[in-house]
Amino acid sequence: MAGGEDSSVGQGVTRRRLIGGAAAGGVAAALPVSASGGSRTRAGGRRADVVVVGAGLSGLAAAESVARAGRSVVVLEARPRVGGRILNEPIGGGEVIEVGGQWIGPTQDAVHEWARELGVETFPTYNEGSYVYHRNGRRLTYRPDTPLLGAIPPDEGAAEAGVALARLNDMSTEVPLDAPWRAPNAAQYDGQTAETFVRENTASPGGRFLVDLGIGALYAAEPRDVSLLHLLFYIRAAGNEANPGNFERLINTAGAAQETRFVGGSQEIALRAARRLGRRVVLDAPVRHIVQERGHVMVHSDRGTVRARRAIVTLPPALAGRIRYSPVMPARRDQFTQRMPQGSAIKCQAIYDRPFWRDEGLAGQAVSDRGPARITFDNSPPDGGPGVLLGFVEGQFARALSRRPAAERRAAVLENFVELFGERARHPLRYVERDWSQEIWTRGCFVGFTAPGVLLDYGEALRRPVGRIHWAGSETATIWNGYMDGAVRSGRRAAAEVLAER
């Protein structure tokens, strides 16, 4: 096998056999670029050094790393598009909104650098003026420029919530990012739900509301669904080695994970990366069966079978578990994939002729106890041409609303927007929603998480290769787990594993 059949791409790059891994370190060639963007080619009969399952950010980053090392790679993507949980939606006038992941913030250097290299520019999330707080029918506005939640009146429990979140930050420092199950108190933290922590660390309904809302917003799941240990890991992972994470960096805008947006939409990163990979990326190719044979894998997709030395599966564990494997997965890996469900998010956006809330000194950001959309953002394009209000329907609200008629969901979300931003919100030009739990190739957003007990007994199955199959995807990241940045890092880590093998 001499670098695979994919010979129309990779001009000028020395092909090297995957065997003889010592060669890999010496290859520092420019990325092979295909002239053709034709990616609906069949995969059948192809050979490659590496086959990547999934063309989200993780799979594309993995494939790029493999290609840069001079190895051949084929990416099999189930959907007719690349990007996975990252997806642009055109809204006319050349503008787009994102219906999937969209923001980046400080310490998310991997995705930021990659976007810059791909020529995708950034702009700041609109964050001028006051936020809206709405609970028990009481609507307040406040300035977000005080410490976390500090501008909310103490009678609403913000101080109490701040203490609870500070305690979580403190506990998170005990958790090793590459092995949360080895934390000194891992058995205690993984023995309980995040809800149990919240109950023990908040006394007022207002305090509990704020902490619940914050935790729920991380996962699009309820605090009862999530292991406290996973929450601590997730907090700690919201940063890099030099600058470990904290809760504020997860949930805030300024100086945090919602700070920055991409011009042209976040999917532009995936589209440009895929364009460079050219024919290596095969769309409409759901993988059904991965067979490990002596010295290679056979990856069977709806668009044919690829033979490769190694496979990188980038799907969330819940979906990776639905692929058929021969030989079957070992017990620990299989049972792990039974135990990392996806969150439940419906991203709802209303488009208006202009961002009218800005006139009243509002940033478009709000938290509310009403639901279904309890958290909002101003998601207007850079020039603020059309105004876009974004509402997240998460956790139990998403689960309940998912099976209601579309018109009912729309009405309920617009009612939220009216309560928060006034009557002008009632009649948008357009309403766009995306229920990721309904998407066959995602089946839930934002991310896979673990219930109590799972990290302790199955954590090592997250990344440990099974024979010639390696695992990537944002759920496997140790830095910015669950985020675009983690996805990119995980793909590169899996590529490095594969390149280090013979």
Place this chain on the structure above:
Amino acid sequence: MAGGEDSSVGQGVTRRRLIGGAAAGGVAAALPVSASGGSRTRAGGRRADVVVVGAGLSGLAAAESVARAGRSVVVLEARPRVGGRILNEPIGGGEVIEVGGQWIGPTQDAVHEWARELGVETFPTYNEGSYVYHRNGRRLTYRPDTPLLGAIPPDEGAAEAGVALARLNDMSTEVPLDAPWRAPNAAQYDGQTAETFVRENTASPGGRFLVDLGIGALYAAEPRDVSLLHLLFYIRAAGNEANPGNFERLINTAGAAQETRFVGGSQEIALRAARRLGRRVVLDAPVRHIVQERGHVMVHSDRGTVRARRAIVTLPPALAGRIRYSPVMPARRDQFTQRMPQGSAIKCQAIYDRPFWRDEGLAGQAVSDRGPARITFDNSPPDGGPGVLLGFVEGQFARALSRRPAAERRAAVLENFVELFGERARHPLRYVERDWSQEIWTRGCFVGFTAPGVLLDYGEALRRPVGRIHWAGSETATIWNGYMDGAVRSGRRAAAEVLAER
């Protein structure tokens, strides 16, 4: 469609169209019996009123109910055998042991009556003499004829454990069996793990050990893995309407779920039921894809496609979620199948020339803190010819041991047997183990359970049909959930649903 193509069976039974359900009530024909036991026939091109996926007890009971109503039915079974989690293993001399589910007890009337009707006889579990208790290197024997755990010295925490279990029994009475999520305190109970309850209700290591062991033995999972609400439901479900369950009936032998065994092994029930169903049961036929079309379903298996009016899927939810469905499952059902993992059990049995422990007045039952096999039984055949010691490796012990070499597992389990029953246990004639987590068509025993939060937000997905697809299996039972009895009841309930439809 006039009753399906399966015309070689069902002699003398009036075929009726599934349409016109009113006719069903009037059919009280004898069960159609096929002369041929040939069940490796192909399924391809067959038509039936109902297709059943899975030939465990649930699927066989469902199929029998459908056939008794005069409707045609095809059962597609992935394995080359029937029985699912029920499996005999011959040990020579015409004797068998069970490597899967095996016991029944009071109020398990559905499976008991069915076995009787099928001519499968019962005998009492050997339960004479003393039990062994082993903790912190201290070995005690005690008589089990006092109330639950009462014979264990108080300094070992038995009294404390008894209070905690009584409290669980008490709380369980609040839980409606058909909708645990509607219990008055459902949000509180489903917000925490069973471990959180144990931590709050035991003070001594001995007390916690006993309660942990008891809960772990129900699920082959750790108390941290399981929602307190699911535990309360499971306790309450260990009985029938007239005689609701309690913890003692789950874990004890006399008067409880381990009281009675089947002559010839429990799989005999499935084998005889399948023999009566004859060619309706198709083996080696894993179902890959279920397509719902207008007025019927197409069920695609490795042995061909069956067209039917309705389908009954009897797999545990974790496996049902791995079937491909067109159209795709609604969000709630799909995410539910991401959230009901299987427990982790390795059933280990050592066969000796005779049950030597009986000579010393021991029942062969023991609990130990050592692991991997922390619970043992005398599992000798009725005549006590060969002696069989059974050890359960469960939860974290199974997860850790599953990936070790077989010889290491055997040595570790025999070491347990030696500690509990003396040196004669070290050299069995034969050692038999079954790791159900490794089995591709089960992927974990004893049962699927839910982590916190799942019953609240997804409980209704357990049994609610999706179009023409109905759900059975012991995980869906409201009486004796997780047991053979629940499996039988669930199959009949699903059959009744189907028969009630047009």
